[in-house]
Amino acid sequence: MINAIQPLLTHIEKICSIDTDKTNLIGSFLEHKICHKKDLLLTEGHRCFEKFFIVKGCVQLFYLRANGAEQTLDFALENWWTSDFTAFQDSIPAQFSIRAIEDTEVLCISADAQRELLKQIPEMNAYFHLVFQRAYAASQMRLRYLYEFSKEELYLHFLKHFGAFTQRIPQYLLASFLGFTPEYLSELKKKFLS
Amino acid sequence: MINAIQPLLTHIEKICSIDTDKTNLIGSFLEHKICHKKDLLLTEGHRCFEKFFIVKGCVQLFYLRANGAEQTLDFALENWWTSDFTAFQDSIPAQFSIRAIEDTEVLCISADAQRELLKQIPEMNAYFHLVFQRAYAASQMRLRYLYEFSKEELYLHFLKHFGAFTQRIPQYLLASFLGFTPEYLSELKKKFLS
Numbered sequence: 450m451i452n453a454i455q456p457l458l459t460h461i462e463k464i465c466s467i468d469t470d471k472t473n474l475i476g477s478f479l480e481h482k483i484c485h486k487k488d489l490l491l492t493e494g495h496r497c498f499e500k501f502f503i504v505k506g507c508v509q510l511f512y513l514r515a516n517g518a519e520q521t522l523d524f525a526l527e528n529w530w531t532s533d534f535t536a537f538q539d540s541i542p543a544q545f546s547i548r549a550i551e552d553t554e555v556l557c558i559s560a561d562a563q564r565e566l567l568k569q570i571p572e573m574n575a576y577f578h579l580v581f582q583r584a585y586a587a588s589q590m591r592l593r594y595l596y597e598f599s600k601e602e603l604y605l606h607f608l609k610h611f612g613a614f615t616q617r618i619p620q621y622l623l624a625s626f627l628g629f630t631p632e633y634l635s636e637l638k639k640k641f642l643s
Numbered sequence: 644m645i646n647a648i649q650p651l652l653t654h655i656e657k658i659c660s661i662d663t664d665k666t667n668l669i670g671s672f673l674e675h676k677i678c679h680k681k682d683l684l685l686t687e688g689h690r691c692f693e694k695f696f697i698v699k700g701c702v703q704l705f706y707l708r709a710n711g712a713e714q715t716l717d718f719a720l721e722n723w724w725t726s727d728f729t730a731f732q733d734s735i736p737a738q739f740s741i742r743a744i745e746d747t748e749v750l751c752i753s754a755d756a757q758r759e760l761l762k763q764i765p766e767m768n769a770y771f772h773l774v775f776q777r778a779y780a781a782s783q784m785r786l787r788y789l790y791e792f793s794k795e796e797l798y799l800h801f802l803k804h805f806g807a808f809t810q811r812i813p814q815y816l817l818a819s820f821l822g823f824t825p826e827y828l829s830e831l832k833k834k835f836l837s
Contacts, residue, residue, distance in 0.1 A: 510783075512787055512791070514791065520790050520791070522786050522787060523783075523786070533780075534776055534779055534780035534783060535783065535784055538773075538777065544784070544787065545783070567769065571765070571766070571769065574765075574766075574768035575765065577768075577772040577776070578771040578772040581772060581775035581776045581778075581779050582728055582732060582775045583732065584775075584779045585728055585778045585782060586729040586731075587729070588779060588782035588783075588786070589704075589716070589717075589727065589728060589729065589782075590729055590738065591786075592716050592717070592786075593706055593716060593738065593739070595789065596714050597706070597708065597714070628790065
């Protein structure tokens with residue numbers, strides 16, 4: 450656990466200042482999980498008891514369309530928190546699934562453990578305040594891009610800002626995330642590589 | 644200011660517990676602004692120094708398309724916080740404008756004042772943690788609806804969940820928010836009212 454928690458402690462240190470005797474406690478509220486590629490961390494329709502900090506690896510957040518196809522809504526990489534946050538905060542069934550798309554290490558915290566953590570280390574609220582403000586700010590920008598960009602512009606924007614990441618994920622998932630068919634993504638790649 | 648700040652204090656009380664001597668200080672970090680219908684609270688391209696708590700009224704968040712048309716991305720009502728949060732947190736030019744669509748009262752807090760507020764009343768981090776977690780949770784759901792729903796389903800969903808609100812806003816803004824032409828919205832309304 451000592452090694453696994455270090456990326457989270459580093460992330461926290463960048464955002465807010467917490468005394469060492471308190472940061473030493475943080476690990477006791479978290480569970481370290483190692484997931485293999487394709488393991489599910491959360492299943493749509495099930496209760497969502499936890500949120501996840503990605504220590505290493507990458508996960509996709511998706512839901513099942515009426516026709517059974519998976520629609521990828523988001524990815525989460527190292528140093529990101531992810532969950533179905535509506536389900537997490539309201540203790541209701543999840544409307545998304547989360548699956549590891551690489552071998553992935555996460556730190557999980559349950560809603561109960563988080564309540565206790567925030568009681569004992571209220572400074573962690575400053576950390577989560579900024580984490581969620583950033584996440585919400587990013588979602589405002591993403592919404593603008595969804596309204597503003599053509600499919601081609603969306604692809605080029607993603608390539609420009611997350612170029613290295615596009616190498617890590619299966620191309621059918623990138624296509625799903627961008628709202629394309631795999632065939633259309635393949636056409637675009639050919640067009641911009643030629 | 645005493646009356647204007649009460650809705651915010653009530654909102655805070657619902658989320659976290661702060662001693663009265665501290666809550667009495669909160670007003671000193673905020674500015675009370677009264678905006679007339681159509682006044683701009685934030686203009687795209689300008690620096691965004693503040694975030695806004697809506698005491699009374701309603702605002703739209705929008706950007707200008709390349710053709711000069713306004714694209715409405717979001718609304719904010721009583722008890723909601725709004726801003727261009729990327730611009731607010733990074734002190735960069737705003738990529739959205741915010742305009743009152745009714746006579747509107749807001750409480751504004753600047754990034755500097757917020758830093759001071761959080762220093763003096765760190766418990767406010769617990770409040771903002773939950774405010775932003777909820778906002779981000781809602782944006783996850785909205786993203787799902789944008790991918791999942793047909794235009795007709797999007798309209799019916801909005802009507803079901805925000806029925807009273809649809810009566811408050813000009814229909815061309817509702818159409819813009821839903822990504823419709825005003826004519827298409829008008830057709831849908833006729834279809835479901837008949």
